[in-house]
Amino acid sequence: MDFPRKVAVAALSASALALTAACGSGATGSGGDVTIGLAVSTLNNPYFVELKQGAEEAAAELGVKLTVVDAQNDATNQVNQVQTFATQGLKAIIINPVDSKQATPAAKAAENAGIPLVAVDRSVDEGKVVSEVASDNVQGGSLAAIELGRATSGEVVHLQGIPGASASRDRGRGFEQGLNSGGIKVVASQPADFDRAKGLDVMTNLLQANASIKGVFADNDEMALGAIKALGDKAGTQVQVVGFDGTPDGLKAVEDGTMTATIAQQPKVLGRKAVEQAVKAAKGEAVQQVVDVEVKVVTKKNLAEFKK
Template sequence: AADRGVNKADTATLVASDNVAGGKLAAKALADKLGGKGSIVVLQGTPGTSASRERGAGFTEGIKAYPGIKVVATQPADFDRTKGLDVMTNLLQGHPGITGVFAENDEMALGAVKALGSKAGKSVSVVGFDGTPDGLKAVEAGTLYASVAQQPKELGKIAVQNAVKAADGEKVAGTVKVPVKVVTRENVADFS
């Protein structure tokens, strides 16, 4: 299996981005940007998916190290840009003073940026996940503070290598974690 776990099926190996580590990296990046204090909201992916579960768990674990940061709302937006916009718009009604957003993918982060308007990148810092082309453009523009970038070429290469080994009857690890990296304006040129 590549990128996502498969429910109720036997697989030789799962090659996926290290989503838990990525969630922790997102928490650290956002907390550092906020100086360790503030009120934030979390936009979750599609409930039940391995990516949402793992990224969320990593972020929750990572943000615990910053007692000055309060998560005031957590809500699913199903990895969708339009839903990210709608959910963020609604959350802003009840939490107008937020200073940060963690979205479990760049699509929802970009929806949140649209909902935030001129606050995005100024009074509210947004961190996404995936390092998509649109996400990287927003990081470059400064509306998205950071994105936790996956390495799809590396993931694909390792998945194929493991598939060949498994097909040849060789023993492969049950899970192979591909590292992720935080992209900010300082290093975005390395990812474009």
């Protein structure tokens, strides 16, 4: 399986491991004073709300305290939040980077404080992490191209996520790899930052220059839903749309027929597994360096398997 993610796994010093083991020994039961920080890229997106919920459920079951901060898609703000975490005596930190490259100072702050760092959903380009919990976004991008190629042929556009996010890069890379599976050709690619409103605006502009497009791939469901609004009656009829994430709104669009398919991730599972690894790291136990969570294509045919 192709893994383009750069996972820099820290070999923590013996002293640091001893410290985290001592501090994290109460990570089960009542949890004692064990607190883990979760720095989320944004909570203005139902996908990351679900990731947070999964993390909170795992923390409650494991008896640890989880402190959650929202970077509101501001990479500088997120670095500041993690730097603050590093001064608060937390036993582990989980980061869902706004920007994988710009998360490096955050990783350095955790390293300098001797606090194990877990990356979830997106990688940290340069920095020490003890575990990376993520979907195989390259595979997901390839599956999206294959599904779009099955649904239509001709010119398509690609709505990209935040340019610096590993998920954007990996989904785009996978999409390019899967293009040879059908008769579709990308005529325009433009970021819409994983945002529904921006997806609407970008799609509206792209339609003016590409009126004959037959398909859209969006790096997440939010942008896909914005594109669907811009397309109006064309969505699902003249223009096929494929999203990514499998959010409740995305699944509803698949049910309605305005979205051809979405590549479903499991955000609650991602959040849960990130906390599980963070607690192990806090206790000085062995962690799984790479945790992959499966992605699946959702269409009307198998929609019932994913509806909650």
